[in-house]
Amino acid sequence: MPDDINKKYLPYGHQSINEDDIAAVVDVLRGDWLTNGPSVEKFERAVADYVGASHAVSFSSGTAALHGAMSAAGVSPGDYALVPAMTFAATANAAVYCGGRPLPADISPETLCLDKNAAASAAASLAGASVRAVAPVSFAGYPVDIEFFRELAERIGAALIEDAAHALGARRGSRFVGQDADMTVFSFHPVKHITTAEGGMVVTNSASYANSLRLFRSHGIVKSPEEFIRPYEGAWDNDMIELGYNYRLSDMASALGASQMTRLGKFVARRAEIAAIYRRELADTGGVSLPPDHEGHSYHLFPVTVSANRRKEIFGALRSFGVGVQVHYVPLHLHTYYRREFGFREGDFPNAEAFAAGTMSLPIYPGMTDDDAIFVSDKLKEILGKL
Ligand SMILES: Cc1ncc(COP(=O)(O)O)c(C=O)c1O
Secondary structure: OOOOOOOOOOOOOOOOOOOOHHHHHHHHHHHHOOOOHHHHHHHHHHHHHOOOOEEEEEEEOOHHHHHHHHHHHOOOOOOOOEEEOOOOHHHOOOOOOOEEEEEEEEEEOOOEEEEEEHHHHHHHHHOOOOEEEEEOOOHHHHHHHHHHHHHHHHHHHEEEEEOOOOOOOOEOOEEOOOOOEEEEEEOOOOOOOOOOHHHHEEEOOHHHHHHHHHHHHOOOEEEOOOHHOOOOOOOOOEEEEOOEOOOOOOOOHHHHHHHHOHHHHHHHHHHHHHHHHHHHHHHHOOOOOOOOOOOOOOOOEEEEEEEEHHHHHHHHHHHHHOOEOOOOOHHHOOOHHHHHOOOOOOOHHHHHHHHHHHHHEEOOOOOOOHHHHHHHHHHHHHHHHHO
């Protein structure tokens, strides 16, 4: 039995909720609007202003937001979306929802993000076919080299969608992630930088994309006279001009999000402090590699890698000490669905596979103490030392 049996469980990620957050949600519950009310716009404005984008359109999840972005990009049956082989399935699923096909490319072991050469060759290999979206992921919070992908997207006539589900509050120099892609997608799942329980958002500087996204998330129905294509009949009238969904974020969730946004800077700073503790404590430890560093990293995850044939043992030992490590992710192309439907095979994307075989994400979230991070590091060193 481990001697630290009474130690608290440290999950790999956890939300931070305070009394202001609770009061904000309760206010909505006492008010008139549970959905489609003023908190939605307030939250959208807060995110757009924070990251420096002109428009923000909230969605019921990051996945729904990605679906909206792929649709706004024009991904249609037969089109491709360029995605990294190492990501959560939702990045590619969003293109498949639109009838599109994923075009995975390998990751760079240096950044854990879409590899530039691999992406360019994947796009070139499809000369003639239509790649409608280039969708790099700022993996773990490491801001992907967006300028490179912008040029690539422009060259092949695709929209650039940054999947920044991991990267709210991440920076490239002085620019927050959210300013540089055609559309940038965030997720507000509880393990992310801020939460709305479930929720997501697309930020963009394009009024036209923002309009498409708003239509898409609310049935494709217009209500204002100026949006009508056919004659407007009166105050009762509405017209469905596109096929849309109900992907709206509620007022309760938006109020929580707006309240959380006031602490985003602190959350990201605390994540960076925890990452710095791991880097200090694990710097000279054999048998473990640390994730790539970047001054604008927002550390949604802290994925370390160990020897692939020891991962299961190390993972299990950490869990037995109450350290809730988790693996991010099974590579996209190795999921049964993607193998079956698109014919991907083991060996297709070796960097993604090598990373996936040895990785595990250490706990990182704002509510962790310095001692928690030292405890995790000590346990990892102890386990590695006994191998
Ligand atoms: C890279 C990436 N994209 C998209 C999503 C989907 O976000 P959500 O869980 O809010 O639907 C996630 C969720 O973890 C993710 O990690």
